[in-house]
Amino acid sequence: MINSTLVLFLLLFAAAIPVAAVLGLLGLALGGLYSFMPIHRAIGEIAWGAGTDFILFAVPLYILMGELLLRSGVADRMYEAMRHWLSWLPGGLMHSNIGACAMFAATSGSSVATAATIGTVSLPQQRRHGYNERLFLGTIAAGGTLGILIPPSINAILYGYLADVSVPKLYLASFIPGFSLAALFMLTTWIACLVRPEWGGARMRSSWAERLASLRHVLPPLGIFILVIGSIYSGLATPTESAALGVLASAALVVWNGRLSWRVMRESFEGTMRTTAMVQLIVLGAFFLNFVFSSIGLTRTVVEFIRALGWPPYWMLFAIIVFYVILGCFMDAMAMMITTVPIVVPIVVALGFDPVWFGVLMIVLCETGMVTPPFGINLFVVQSVRGHGSLDDVIIGVSPFIITLFVMLGLLVAFPELAMWLPRQLR
Amino acid sequence: MLDQALRAAGAIARAGVWASGALFFAAAVVIAVDVTARKAFALSIGGSDELSGYCLAMGAAWSYAFALLHRANIRVDALYKYFPRPAKAALDVVALVALACFVAVVGYYAFEVLAASVRFGSRANTPLQTPLWIPQAIWLAGLAFFLLALFLVTLKALLLFAEKDYAALDRLAGLPSASEEVEEELAGVKTRMAKAP
Numbered sequence: 001m002i003n004s005t006l007v008l009f010l011l012l013f014a015a016a017i018p019v020a021a022v023l024g025l026l027g028l029a030l031g032g033l034y035s036f037m038p039i040h041r042a043i044g045e046i047a048w049g050a051g052t053d054f055i056l057f058a059v060p061l062y063i064l065m066g067e068l069l070l071r072s073g074v075a076d077r078m079y080e081a082m083r084h085w086l087s088w089l090p091g092g093l094m095h096s097n098i099g100a101c102a103m104f105a106a107t108s109g110s111s112v113a114t115a116a117t118i119g120t121v122s123l124p125q126q127r128r129h130g131y132n133e134r135l136f137l138g139t140i141a142a143g144g145t146l147g148i149l150i151p152p153s154i155n156a157i158l159y160g161y162l163a164d165v166s167v168p169k170l171y172l173a174s175f176i177p178g179f180s181l182a183a184l185f186m187l188t189t190w191i192a193c194l195v196r197p198e199w200g201g202a203r204m205r206s207s208w209a210e211r212l213a214s215l216r217h218v219l220p221p222l223g224i225f226i227l228v229i230g231s232i233y234s235g236l237a238t239p240t241e242s243a244a245l246g247v248l249a250s251a252a253l254v255v256w257n258g259r260l261s262w263r264v265m266r267e268s269f270e271g272t273m274r275t276t277a278m279v280q281l282i283v284l285g286a287f288f289l290n291f292v293f294s295s296i297g298l299t300r301t302v303v304e305f306i307r308a309l310g311w312p313p314y315w316m317l318f319a320i321i322v323f324y325v326i327l328g329c330f331m332d333a334m335a336m337m338i339t340t341v342p343i344v345v346p347i348v349v350a351l352g353f354d355p356v357w358f359g360v361l362m363i364v365l366c367e368t369g370m371v372t373p374p375f376g377i378n379l380f381v382v383q384s385v386r387g388h389g390s391l392d393d394v395i396i397g398v399s400p401f402i403i404t405l406f407v408m409l410g411l412l413v414a415f416p417e418l419a420m421w422l423p424r425q426l427r
Numbered sequence: 428m429l430d431q432a433l434r435a436a437g438a439i440a441r442a443g444v445w446a447s448g449a450l451f452f453a454a455a456v457v458i459a460v461d462v463t464a465r466k467a468f469a470l471s472i473g474g475s476d477e478l479s480g481y482c483l484a485m486g487a488a489w490s491y492a493f494a495l496l497h498r499a500n501i502r503v504d505a506l507y508k509y510f511p512r513p514a515k516a517a518l519d520v521v522a523l524v525a526l527a528c529f530v531a532v533v534g535y536y537a538f539e540v541l542a543a544s545v546r547f548g549s550r551a552n553t554p555l556q557t558p559l560w561i562p563q564a565i566w567l568a569g570l571a572f573f574l575l576a577l578f579l580v581t582l583k584a585l586l587l588f589a590e591k592d593y594a595a596l597d598r599l600a601g602l603p604s605a606s607e608e609v610e611e612e613l614a615g616v617k618t619r620m621a622k623a624p
Contacts, residue, residue, distance in 0.1 A: 012525075013503045013505075014503075014505070014506045015518055015521060015522070016503060016504055016506070016507035016518050016522060016602060017502065017521065017522050017525045017526075018500040018501065018502050018522055018525070018526050019500070019501045019502065019503065020500065020501075020526070020529070021522070021525045021526040021528070021529040022525075024529035024532070024533070025525060025528065025529055028529075028532060040532065040536075041536060041539075042536075043532060043533055043536045044533070044535075044536030044537045044538070044539050044540040045536075045540060047536070047537055047540075048484065048537065048540050048566070051484035051487060051488070051566065052480035052481055052484045052562075053480060053483070054476040054477075054479060054480050056483060057454070057479050057480065057482070057483045060451055060483065060486070061451070061455055064448070064451060064452065064455070231462070236462065236466055237462050240458070240476070240479070241458050241459075241461075241462045243455075244454070244455040244456075244458035244459045244462070244479075245459050245462065247452065247455040247459075248455060248456065248459050251452075265448075265452075266445060268448070269444060269447070269448020269449065269451075270441075270444055270445075270448070270493070272448055272451065273444040273447050273451075273486065273490040273493060273494075274444070274490065274493060274494050274497055274499045275499070276486065276487055277487055277490035277491045277493065277494035277499070278494050278499045278500060278501060280483075280487035281487075281491060281494070281500065282501065284533070285529070330503060330505040331503055331505075332501045335501045375504070375505075
C-alpha cells in the first residue's frame, strides 16, 4: 500500500499535474483500490466543511491585509526609520533591509509580500551607496522569508488547521525563533562584511535627533502588530477575528496616506482571491486525501512502518529535515507544507516530538524552501523587482543565509526551549 | 466562437473575483464590528463566524476560474522543464484534463450536498439557522462555472495542440516561467512605485 501510493504520487507530480488535482486524484484512486466503502462520496461534504471553516478564513484576510499594506506606503517610511537605526553597522543598509523585513513580517503573514515590499523600497539604494550587489540582494530574499515565521503567519494558520494545533500557541512559539533568525541574518551580514570589508558599502551615521524623529514612522506597523497579535492574547479575538481587525486597520492606513482608489481596491481583491483560490483548492485536495489515508489505515501503517524501522528518533528527525530541504528545492513551500503535514505530523508525534515545536521547525523549513534554487519563490521575487542581470546573482547572494537557516534548524533541534519557553510562560 | 466564449468566461471570472473580494472585505467589517461590540458593550451580534465561513466557500468557488485563467495553480516543474516543447504541450493538456476530472467529481458530490439540503430543508445548527441551500447554491454555481471554464480552456488547448501552436498553448495553459509568475504577484508593487513621489 505504501509503495503503490508513493509510486502513484511521484508519477502524478512528475507529470506536472496541478498539486490540488494530484492530491484529489490520488485520494480517489486509493479509495477505489483499498476501501470497501464508497468513501469518494464524502468529497462533497468535505469540500463544504473545509470550504466553510472559520479558521481558514484567516488566510484570505491575512493576504488582503498584506495586499493593502503593500499599497499603503507605510513601507517607505518604515525603511527610512530602520536606516537611521541600523545602517551604522558594518554592512550598512543591508541591516536595515533585514530589520525592515522583520518589522514588515510582524504585520504580514506572507514572505512573498515581505520580500516584494522591502525589495521595492530598498533596491534603488543599493547602487547609490556602493554595496556588493549580490549580498544586498541576498539580505532581501532571506529577510523576506521572515514573513511566515514572525507572527501573523499564513503558514502557521494552515499548519495549525491541518495538524490540529492551536494557532495562538504556534504564534507564541515562533516569536523568539523569528526574531532570533532576524538577528542571525544580521550577524551573517556582519561576518561577511568583516571578511570582505569592500562588500559593506558606505556606512551611514544618523544623529539621535533623526533617529528619534524617525520612530513615528514605526508606529503604524507597530500599531497593526499590537492590534493583530495583542487582540489574540488579550482574549479579545480569535486569530481569524484578529485578522479582520488587521484588514480594517490596513485599509485605514491606505485611506490615511491618501492612497485609496478604485484601482488599489481592485488590485488588492484580485491578488487576494487568486492566492485564496489556489490555496483553498490544494487544502480541499489535501483534506480529502487525509480523510482517505485515515479511512484505509494508511496513516497508521506509515507510522507503524516508521516505528518498526527502529531508528533513534533524532535520526528519523534528521531524515525528515533532509527530505524537506530537498523537496523545498523543487516545490512551492506552501504547497509542500499542505501536502505533507497530514502524514508527517503523526509520524513526528509518534516519535515523541511536540507538534507545536515541529510546526516552528516546519515553517523554518518552508523559509529554506523559499530561497533554495532551482525553485525558490523569494529568489524570483527579488530578481523580478531588480529587473536586470541574472538570477544567479540572487542565488549566490542568498547562499550564506541558507547556511544561517540551517544553523537555525540546528538550534531549534538542540534547544527546543527556543520555541517552547514562551508558550509555557503564558499558559 | 470558442474564443468569444473564453473571453466571456474571463470577464465573468474577473467580476466573480471582484465580487468575492468585496464580500471578504465586507465580512472583515462585520467580524470587526462583532468583536468590538462583544468587548465594548458586552453585546454579541453573533453569527459573523458562520456567515464568513459561507463567504469563504462561495468566494473561493467563484475565484477558481480566475486562478485557472491566470495559471496560478501550482504545478511541480522539476522534470517538466527538461521536456521538449511538444511533450510540455501534451503535459499541459493532461494537467487540464486531470484537474477537470477532479473538479467534476467534487462538483458532482457537491451537487448531492445541495440536493440533500433542499430535500431535507436543512438549516445550520446555529442560532442563525441559516437555510443551507442558499450559500450552497451560490457555492455550487461557482464550482459549475469553474468546471465550464476548465472545459473551455481544455477544448482550446486541444485545438492548439492539434494545430501544433505550442506557443499559444503555453500562454494559455503552460507553466508560467518564474518571471511571469512573479509579474502577477508584483502587479501591485509596480503600481505603487509608479505612484510613489
